[in-house]
Amino acid sequence: MSEQRSPQPTGAERSRPARRGLRGCPASEARDRLVSAGLRPTAQRCAIAWLLNGPKHRHVTPEGLYQEASKARVSVSQSSIYNILRQFTEAGLLRQRTFRGLVIYDTDVSDHQHFLVEETQEVINMPGTPMRVGGLPSAPEGYEIVGVELIARVRSKR
Ligand SMILES: [Zn+2]
Incomplete structure (x- = not known):
């Protein structure tokens, strides 16, 4: 095999x-x-x-x-x-x-972000990710931030 x-x-x-x-x-x-x-x-x-x-x-x-x-x-x-x-x-x-x-x-298990097409609910990988997100508040007492998921909702240009 x-x-x-x-x-x-x-x-x-x-x-x-x-x-x-x-x-x-x-x-x-x-x-x-x-x-x-x-x-x-x-x-x-x-x-x-x-x-x-x-x-x-x-x-x-x-x-x-x-x-x-x-x-x-x-x-x-x-x-x-x-x-x-x-x-x-x-x-x-x-x-x-x-x-x-x-x-x-x-099927892509790596850290990456997505676009969500509003009309079709299609999910598209965002190029150039992972990206940095600034200005996050601190995690609640006793917790730590392990990841941030960013979704950019998009629609066809009218
Ligand atoms: Zn993906």
């Missing part, structure tokens, strides 16, 4: 969608990622990991991923989608983010 393993894609490789599917076996890469994260590579987990492994980082909702899985003829229930997303998040493969009540699973 190790000789079939592809190297982790670099950022440059991830931005070339057309070539991604032509190299190696995406399902094999998905399985390897699960094993590396300490997850048993069940058929459903492999299929969902394969769906999430697009050419660039993605922000998915459980409902959207369920629809995508159905279109791809992946046999998985909605509750299994929720469970798998939670397991992937706990294993560090995804990061759960909430934008104005909208729960999103981000």
Whole structure:
């Protein structure tokens, strides 16, 4: 199995969608990622990991991923989608983010900020982040600030 393993894609490789599917076996890469994260590579987990492994980082909702899985003829229930997303998040493969009540699973687990498109609820990574935020008040007594999430709401220019 190790000789079939592809190297982790670099950022440059991830931005070339057309070539991604032509190299190696995406399902094999998905399985390897699960094993590396300490997850048993069940058929459903492999299929969902394969769906999430697009050419660039993605922000998915459980409902959207369920629809995508159905279109791809992946046999998985909605509750299994929720469970798998939670397991992937706990294993560090995804990061759960909430934008104005909208729960999103981000395939980019690095610290970065987002734009939220008001009309479509689309979430877009902010370039050039992480960024510095000044003027924060002190944390409440007995607490320390561990992170700040910045969301810039955007809309189409009228
Ligand atoms: Zn993101």
